[in-house]
Amino acid sequence: MKETAETGKRTLEEVRDDFIGQWGAFGSQWGISRTMAQIHALLMTGPDSMSTDEVMEKLSISRGNAHTNLKELVSWGLVRITARKGERKEFFEAEKDVWKIFTIILRERQRREIDPALELLRNCQEETKHISGVGAEAFRKQVKELENFVGFARNVGSKVDKLSYGPAMKLAAKLLS
Amino acid sequence: MKETAETGKRTLEEVRDDFIGQWGAFGSQWGISRTMAQIHALLMTGPDSMSTDEVMEKLSISRGNAHTNLKELVSWGLVRITARKGERKEFFEAEKDVWKIFTIILRERQRREIDPALELLRNCQEETKHISGVGAEAFRKQVKELENFVGFARNVGSKVDKLSYGPAMKLAAKLLS
DNA sequence: CTGAACTTTCAGTAATATCTGAAACATATG
DNA sequence: CATATGTTTCAGATATTACTGAAAGTTCAG
Known part of the structure; x- marks a missing residue:
């Protein structure tokens, strides 16, 4: 300093x-x-x-x-x-508009990280569908729950992405109240 | 494979x-x-x-x-x-509960990354308050806007953190409708 | 106390990510 | 064209981060 x-x-x-x-x-x-x-x-x-x-x-x-x-x-x-x-x-x-910066990064990370993760989770379920046993049950259950959550997060992200700053703030104000 | x-x-x-x-x-x-x-x-x-x-x-x-x-x-x-x-x-x-996993990571990242970033943004404004000129104006304006946004995001994060899965889903359902 | 079972630390090594600088490439100008 | 200006690429160098393995530390049972 x-x-x-x-x-x-x-x-x-x-x-x-x-x-x-x-x-x-x-x-x-x-x-x-x-x-x-x-x-x-x-x-x-x-x-x-x-x-x-x-x-x-x-x-x-x-x-x-x-x-x-x-x-x-x-x-x-x-x-x-x-x-x-x-x-x-x-x-x-x-780009100086912070909301635009945010949505750009959001979109880019969805594409590069969330989407491939979702695909991995779906594949893992598909491929173990036919297998039984306690190990397979545990694996499938956890992977399923991860998929639900990640998919849900993806939807929220996409929705937020489409909002502009004003509406987003209003929505957040409601959330924060 | x-x-x-x-x-x-x-x-x-x-x-x-x-x-x-x-x-x-x-x-x-x-x-x-x-x-x-x-x-x-x-x-x-x-x-x-x-x-x-x-x-x-x-x-x-x-x-x-x-x-x-x-x-x-x-x-x-x-x-x-x-x-x-x-x-x-x-x-x-x-920990297997995905919502718990999510909030743990959320909290940890807030602490390790968001909070220090906010402090940086606040310091930068404080230290350039007294400076005038086009460069200083541009700098302060952008830093201020970043601070607003990051602070806002932090609040949303904290609020979400306190929610449990059920209420969070309800809220999201509203958002997604 | 003594040794066995287990945990922790850390100096040296390996793997990975990032950067440099110079040469190749592209394009405009006279 | 020939040259100057600017852009792009990339092999090798450097910096950063992560991992290994062995030694030191801890705890417990007999």
Whole structure:
């Protein structure tokens, strides 16, 4: 926690760099790479779009790393490519609307994790249908219950995904009351 | 996908081992270690509690690894230590109730990830309160919005945590209608 | 107390995930 | 074209995380 000697106050740049670093650490606790989360934090909290070179510079990372993670963010839909007149370079700007960010991540994780998990659970039941015995019963029962729950969670997720911020808040207000 | 040559059907053990393996892979996409997820899957889908040695044997892992991850599961509250009469060893049994499993994980992640994130967001606002300029405005605005959203999500999570399965289903039914 | 049964720790090793830097590729400009 | 500018790829290097196995620690029965 670097700070100016005199006042005990840190500059915007110091606070922001700190934020970006820690946000990256959070990201890596999830399945997201540290750099991807950092770039997202960088673009999200800045006023302007940035080029690959600016991102490299600001985060002290290699071109390859910057490139790969920027494109990964674009593929998630969390970052868009924009143009600046008179410039040939690509510039990147982040989605800033938190509800949109949330639904994008929700959708992506459903697709990448929930759906395959559901399929696994269904297959396991299908394949052990014909087997009897205490072991098979225990296995099937638990897998069935997991499937019910995961399927249920998936439905809730899909529904929430379709909501926009306002209605979602209203619904939550009801829940929280 | 090993299967018996004659029938095209796999045995319970084959299907279950496959399930455990894949469940472990899902776990490692989250912040959970592969082994921890595998042990949980193993205990959850079996009819009986198991000793450390049985877990080692079934998953072909070392004693140290089995031990560490079993204790980690116990610290999460996903696994309990039980005794068997006439045996000095510790036996481990998993929580099987899916709603309980869900709320345990929810609570643990709130504590480990959401709360620290909220603190970060609050600090960042506090520390940049006094700074002006377009960069500072953009930063503060975005951080504020993130804080609102994360705080909101935390509240919803806490509320859900306190629900039991029945009421939760009812609520969800309303949401899904 | 002594040894057997069991649990815990941890230094070293292995596996995995991530990053770098440079070369290949693509495209626009004069 | 030839060159400059910008993008993409990827083999090798590095960093991070997880695992092993053996030794030390603990507990209990006789």
